[in-house]
Amino acid sequence: MDFSIVYHEDYVAPLPDNHRFPMAKFALLRDLLLKDGIVKPKDIYTPELPSPEDIGLVHNSDYIKGYCEGTLEYRVQRRIGLPWSEALARRTCIAVGGTILTAQLALQQGCACNTAGGTHHAFPNYGSGFCIFNDIAIACKVLLEKGLVKKILIVDLDVHQGDGTAYIFQDDSRVFTFSMHCEANFPGKKQQSDFDIPLPVGMDDDGYLQILAKHLPDLLSQVKPDLVFYDAGIDTHVGDRLGKLSLTDWGIYRRERMVLSTCLAAGYPVATVIGGGYSKNMSSLVYLHSLLYRAAKEVNC
Ligand SMILES: [Zn+2]
Numbered sequence: 399m400d401f402s403i404v405y406h407e408d409y410v411a412p413l414p415d416n417h418r419f420p421m422a423k424f425a426l427l428r429d430l431l432l433k434d435g436i437v438k439p440k441d442i443y444t445p446e447l448p449s450p451e452d453i454g455l456v457h458n459s460d461y462i463k464g465y466c467e468g469t470l471e472y473r474v475q476r477r478i479g480l481p482w483s484e485a486l487a488r489r490t491c492i493a494v495g496g497t498i499l500t501a502q503l504a505l506q507q508g509c510a511c512n513t514a515g516g517t518h519h520a521f522p523n524y525g526s527g528f529c530i531f532n533d534i535a536i537a538c539k540v541l542l543e544k545g546l547v548k549k550i551l552i553v554d555l556d557v558h559q560g561d562g563t564a565y566i567f568q569d570d571s572r573v574f575t576f577s578m579h580c581e582a583n584f585p586g587k588k589q590q591s592d593f594d595i596p597l598p599v600g601m602d603d604d605g606y607l608q609i610l611a612k613h614l615p616d617l618l619s620q621v622k623p624d625l626v627f628y629d630a631g632i633d634t635h636v637g638d639r640l641g642k643l644s645l646t647d648w649g650i651y652r653r654e655r656m657v658l659s660t661c662l663a664a665g666y667p668v669a670t671v672i673g674g675g676y677s678k679n680m681s682s683l684v685y686l687h688s689l690l691y692r693a694a695k696e697v698n699c
Contacts, residue, residue, distance in 0.1 A: 430688050576592065
């Protein structure tokens with residue numbers, strides 16, 4: 399059976415030459431998935447812009463307005479790490495729409511994968527670390543608001559802690575936040591997720607996968623979520639510029655297969671987002687992101 403992915407051509411917004419954020423990867427990922435037959439054109443869904451009210455379920459109105467209009471204070475804008483443009487503001491919003499749509503598709507079909515998203519360092523009134531609006535947090539609130547779900551589990555395996563998400567849901571028992579990340583990495587000041595597993599620098603495939611295999615089944619049976627959001631950041635890879643772990647291509651593939659098969663075999667729908675990935679080698683980077691979708695195809699989403 400096929401599974402759905404979500405993509406919009408506005409996921410790629412122009413950035414200045416040599417900017418560290420690998421913006422081209424989103425379109426190249428879509429191209430690779432089609433070329434390798436992982437998805438067919440009919441499996442690609444196109445998101446719509448979310449309403450300001452949807453974004454306002456998480457972010458405060460001054461921040462939303464300031465960002466969308468390009469009028470944030472210099473200090474606040476600078477912390478985001480991406481230069482403001484109208485195209486980037488649109489891209490930010492459409493990616494949030496993409497994660498909302500991905501979640502809705504996952505509830506209908508069992509598994510769906512956005513080809514953007516995972517902006518987990520965004521807080522209610524500021525962004526940081528290339529994150530502007532917190533797409534997973536907004537999608538959680540939209541689904542809860544609409545009564546589509548009562549309980550959500552966020553599995554955040556990006557190499558960086560999901561600090562914004564942890565902060566947003568710190569007093570909300572409807573959303574359980576789980577983050578497994580490198581302990582000695584951005585953000586300098588960690589927040590408290592419902593469950594954090596900080597990992598030592600340089601951890602390899604076997605160490606990493608053993609820890610995940612030990613905790614994930616228990617987390618699912620403890621939380622019993624109506625939906626799992628999976629942030630599949632591949633900045634855990636040994637070749638990543640910003641991560642400090644040592645996972646191989648095969649280790650990442652095994653991770654994706656473990657997360658998807660554990661959730662789906664137990665009957666929990668999964669919505670995935672792409673998360674971080676900062677290898678200088680674009681074709682390797684796109685291939686690493688594609689492992690999630692290859693795993694989704696293999697576990698027969
Ligand atoms: Zn990251």
